[in-house]
Amino acid sequence: MAKGRIVVNEDLCKGCELCISVCPPGVIKMAADRFTPQGYHPAELVDPDEECTGCAICSIICPDAAITVFRWVPADKIKSTAP
Amino acid sequence: MTDKKMVEALIFSKPESLTDVPTHYCPGCTHGVAHRLIAETIDEMGMRENTVGVAPVGCSVFAYNYFNMDFAEAAHGRAPAMATGFKRVNPDMNVFTYQGDGDLASIGAAEILHAAGRGEMITVIFINNAIYGMTGGQMAPTTLPGQKTTSSPLGRDIESHGFPLKMCEILSQLDGSAYIVRRSLHDPANIRKAKKAIRQAFEVQRQGLGFSMVELLSNCPTNWKMTAEDSLEWIEENMIPYFPLGDFKVHPAIAKSKKG
Numbered sequence A: 001m002a003k004g005r006i007v008v009n010e011d012l013c014k015g016c017e018l019c020i021s022v023c024p025p026g027v028i029k030m031a032a033d034r035f036t037p038q039g040y041h042p043a044e045l046v047d048p049d050e051e052c053t054g055c056a057i058c059s060i061i062c063p064d065a066a067i068t069v070f071r072w073v074p075a076d077k078i079k080s081t082a083p
Numbered sequence B: 001m002t003d004k005k006m007v008e009a010l011i012f013s014k015p016e017s018l019t020d021v022p023t024h025y026c027p028g029c030t031h032g033v034a035h036r037l038i039a040e041t042i043d044e045m046g047m048r049e050n051t052v053g054v055a056p057v058g059c060s061v062f063a064y065n066y067f068n069m070d071f072a073e074a075a076h077g078r079a080p081a082m083a084t085g086f087k088r089v090n091p092d093m094n095v096f097t098y099q100g101d102g103d104l105a106s107i108g109a110a111e112i113l114h115a116a117g118r119g120e121m122i123t124v125i126f127i128n129n130a131i132y133g134m135t136g137g138q139m140a141p142t143t144l145p146g147q148k149t150t151s152s153p154l155g156r157d158i159e160s161h162g163f164p165l166k167m168c169e170i171l172s173q174l175d176g177s178a179y180i181v182r183r184s185l186h187d188p189a190n191i192r193k194a195k196k197a198i199r200q201a202f203e204v205q206r207q208g209l210g211f212s213m214v215e216l217l218s219n220c221p222t223n224w225k226m227t228a229e230d231s232l233e234w235i236e237e238n239m240i241p242y243f244p245l246g247d248f249k250v251h252p253a254i255a256k257s258k259k260g
Ligand SMILES: Cc1ncc(C[n+]2csc(CCOP(=O)(O)OP(=O)(O)O)c2C)c(N)n1
Pocket: B057, B058, B059, B060, B076, B099, B100, B101, B102, B103, B104, B107, B127, B129, B131, B132, B133, B134, B135, B140
């Protein structure tokens, strides 16, 4: 089971690639096949081996608050759940 | 596998204290990081309804569109004066200015000096990117010796242009200042430390201890003419040696509480 995942808001992402430069398992890639409404290639999670840990390091460096991070945790440790 | 029930938790999402408006900042510009840290801190302190920010002139001139709270726009360099008025009339409000290095250390040098000297109970978030970003990359008071800008194409020459101003070092000398620290936004670990410092600065204000300022070493990939990733490295390799990170003044009442 995956430990974490991210969702990139393509209205906000500017394709700066900073998230890619800091992601420990290297599971973020630029989507070369499409453009955002602002005209950038967005970042996206490409994680076939389910290596994302939900560490949130990508969201800490993202200048556009474009990344939402989820992580699987024991039910008794929960603060807020995924919608 | 344990048989413990696992659920998918929300670890991070855009803070409530930011609007959904996409910013006009260039890709990779740390103005966006600074905005988010302020917003996260205000969310965590539950002060969104009780905060007023003052935007500068500079790239962050439209900050009021991005923060989901009361905001005003000051004339160039005059944010500390406007914030002084807000705070004196509404002493229970959390009042902060957001200022670039041209705004704060050049045209607004007198304002910031006297606001700190008077010990105004305001918080200043100072974005030092060693350049005038908005106007096309001219030399700022914080431009490093030898740094090429559009108005110093051969590099800043200290013989004719003088030395950069170190605002934390200057303002920490004044009796009115209570919390003066410098942090950097060049990597995730330092961004975390920057957020803690913003929290401490707002605490200093809440406790009425005096003037507080957090200087954040920042990038300008566009005018530095480099990629976002290279610009963060440039901060680490060139700015930090000249503008050392650290605590230049921490009021004893806050130093006793948890470290920031
Ligand atoms: C009275 C006045 N003088 C000069 C200007 C031109 N001007 C606009 S922004 C700016 C400096 C911006 O640099 P900084 O404060 O470092 O902000 P940054 O864009 O780098 O974030 C200047 C000189 C102005 N708008 N108003």
